[in-house]
Amino acid sequence: QTNTDLPALARILGERDNFVICGHVSPDGDCIGSQLALMFALRLLGKTATCLLAKDEPIDVRLTFLPGSDEFIPAAAFQGVPSTFIAVDVPLKERMNSAAGHILDACEFSVTIDHHAVDERMTDLAYVDPAIASTTMLIWELAGLLGVERDARIAQCCYTGLVTDTGRFQYQNTDAPALAAAAQMVEAGATPADVSRHIFQSRSLPSIELEALAIERMHLGAHGAYALSWIEQADYARTGAVKADGEPLIDVLRSLRGVRVACMLRDQGDSVRGSFRAKDDTDVAALARTLGGGGHRAAAGFTVSGPMVAAVARIEDLLTEMLEESADSSAQNTGEHAS
Numbered sequence: 001q002t003n004t005d006l007p008a009l010a011r012i013l014g015e016r017d018n019f020v021i022c023g024h025v026s027p028d029g030d031c032i033g034s035q036l037a038l039m040f041a042l043r044l045l046g047k048t049a050t051c052l053l054a055k056d057e058p059i060d061v062r063l064t065f066l067p068g069s070d071e072f073i074p075a076a077a078f079q080g081v082p083s084t085f086i087a088v089d090v091p092l093k094e095r096m097n098s099a100a101g102h103i104l105d106a107c108e109f110s111v112t113i114d115h116h117a118v119d120e121r122m123t124d125l126a127y128v129d130p131a132i133a134s135t136t137m138l139i140w141e142l143a144g145l146l147g148v149e150r151d152a153r154i155a156q157c158c159y160t161g162l163v164t165d166t167g168r169f170q171y172q173n174t175d176a177p178a179l180a181a182a183a184q185m186v187e188a189g190a191t192p193a194d195v196s197r198h199i200f201q202s203r204s205l206p207s208i209e210l211e212a213l214a215i216e217r218m219h220l221g222a223h224g225a226y227a228l229s230w231i232e233q234a235d236y237a238r239t240g241a242v243k244a245d246g247e248p249l250i251d252v253l254r255s256l257r258g259v260r261v262a263c264m265l266r267d268q269g270d271s272v273r274g275s276f277r278a279k280d281d282t283d284v285a286a287l288a289r290t291l292g293g294g295g296h297r298a299a300a301g302f303t304v305s306g307p308m309v310a311a312v313a314r315i316e317d318l319l320t321e322m323l324e325e326s327a328d329s330s331a332q333n334t335g336e337h338a339s
C-alpha cells in the first residue's frame with residue numbers, strides 16, 4: 001500500500017500546516033512515542049500539530065513520563081478541521097475509532113506512516129515498511145529529513161517506541177538497523193535506564209496480582225508448544241487492576257521454555273480481546289486474521305465475541321491444529337523445543 005517515500009513525505013509535510021496525528025486504540029509505546037515525536041518535529045518547523053487519541057481512554061500510566069503525554073485530545077472531543085491527518089502505527093480505520101475516522105474523512109489530505117503490512121490504503125499517501133522494528137524508527141528518519149534538530153524529547157519518544165515494540169530488544173524484529181537507530185537516539189539524549197524504569201520496572205501491585213491469577217489458570221497444549229491464559233472481568237474488580245495492568249502478562253507465558261506461541265485473553269464483557277506472540281517463525285498474524293484481527297508475524301491481536309469459555313476452546317483448537325502440524329519442521333529449525 002506504500003505509494004511514497006520518506007524524502008517525498010518530508011517535502012510534502014514541510015509545505016503544509018495544521019496537522020492532527022492519530023494512532024490506534026489502546027495506544028502502546030510505539031504509537032504514543034511516534035505521535036509525540038512527530039508532533040515535536042512539526043512544531044519545531046513552526047507548524048500547528050495536535051495529538052489525538054483514537055478512542056477516549058486513558059493513556060497507559062507507564063507512558064505518562066513522556067514529554068507531551070498530557071497534551072492528547074480524544075478524537076471525539078477535537079474541535080476544528082485540520083488540513084492534514086497523519087496516521088502513525090495504524091494502517092486501518094478499524095484500528096482507530098469512528099470519531100478519528102470522521103476527522104480523517106474531513107481532512108483535505110491524509111498520510112500514513114507505519115510498519116504494519118495490510119493490503120488496503122486508508123490515506124492519500126502511505127509509507128509502510130513492515131521490515132522496520134518500530135514506527136518511531138520511521139519518525140526518527142523523517143524528523144531528520146524535515147531538517148529539524150532531533151532533540152532529547154524527540155529522541156526519548158522514539159527510543160520508547162523502539163524498546164517497547166522490540167520487547168526490550170529481544171524479539172525477532174531486533175536487528176542491526178534497530179540497534180543503530182537506538183544508538184543515535186541515545187546520542188541525541190534518550191535515557192534507556194529512565195525509560196526502562198518507567199515502563200518495565202514500575203508495575204502496579206494489581207498487575208502482579210493479575211499475573212498470579214494468569215499463571216494459576218495457564219493452559220499448556222500441543223505438547224507444551226503453546227501457553228494460554230486469560231483475565232476475567234471480576235479479576236479487575238478483585239485486584240483493583242486497570243486494563244493496562246494486563247499488558248505485561250503475555251511475556252510471562254512466552255518466557256516458558258518450549259513455548260512457541262503465547263496467547264493471552266481478556267474478557268471485555270460482551271467480547272474477548274486476545275493477543276498472540278510467537279517465539280519462533282510461526283505466523284501468528286495469519287492466525288489472528290482467521291479470528292478477524294491481524295498484526296505482525298510474531299505479535300498479533302484480535303477480538304472475538306464471548307463468552308470466555310467458548311473463546312478459549314476455539315483458540316485452543318486453532319493453536320493445537322497449527323502447532324502440531326508444524327511441530328516437526330519447527331523443532332528442526334529453531335531448536336527451541338522442550339527437552
Ligand code: 5GP
Nearest residue numbers: 274275276293294295296299300301302303
Ligand atoms: P497486542 O497484542 O499488543 O494488542 O497487539 C499486537 C500487534 O497486533 C500490534 O502490533 C497490533 O498492531 C496488532 N493488532 C492487535 N489487535 C489487532 C486487531 O484487532 N486487528 C489488527 N489488524 N491488528 C491488531
Ligand code: MN
Nearest residue numbers: 028030031089
Ligand atoms: Mn502499536
Ligand code: MN
Nearest residue numbers: 030089135165
Ligand atoms: Mn508499532
